Amino acid sequence: MTDKIRVVLVDDHTVVRKGIRVLLEQESDIEIVAEAEDGLKGVDVCIQEEPDVVVLDMALPLLSGVEAARKIKEKIPETKILILSMYDDEEYILDSFKVGVSGYILKDVVVSDLVSAVHSVYRGSTFLSPSVSEKLRRQLQEGQSRGGSRQGPAKLTSRERQILKLIAEGYTSKQISEILKISFKTVQTHRAHIMEKLGVHSTAELTRYAVTKGLL
Secondary structure: OOOOEEEEEEOOOHHHHHHHHHHHOOOOOEEEEEEEOOHHHHHHHHHHHOOOEEEEEOOOOOOOHHHHHHHHHHHOOOOEEEEEEOOOOHHHHHHHHHOOOOEEEEOOOOHHHHHHHHHHHHOOOOEEOHHHHHHHHHHHHHHHHHOOOOOOOOOOOHHHHHHHHHHHOOOOHHHHHHHHOOOHHHHHHHHHHHHHHHOOOOHHHHHHHHHHOOOO
């Protein structure tokens, strides 16, 4: 028999947790192994259970969803985190991906999307609610238009994609140079080339691109 996807639910609303549990447990390959009602307990439960996937509310008492996600990824980096949120603000979305989450889904999502999200992040893919994905893509296109770009899709080298991923995860150029064992100047040169190719002018726009392209 195939191993089930072990899931932890973290949400401060009991009704929401119970509803998600009922929906996910209808899937034969998903098992809810624990629940928690605040960020601190969520981190503790995840460290104890080491689940495959955490469905984590953004707005939690005691410790925010983003901070809880950061702590979970520090302790058990192989666990995939799916943020469940009422907010489609770009700042929330990008901050979430910078700490290593694999998906961001809105609470008004349909049942099939929630199930798909759990399966997708478990397989190692990135999942965004369709409306969130469309919003980020639209903002990316608007940013590129303001920059006077584009003549077709950008073709980044493997090194550029590697550096873009690290930038989007919040690493500085100095940290990236240490991680990749290349000079600071080389990182800065790659960064400039990436921005030129993508037609963007800020770290936020680079992160937005990385999220929409599933690089994180």
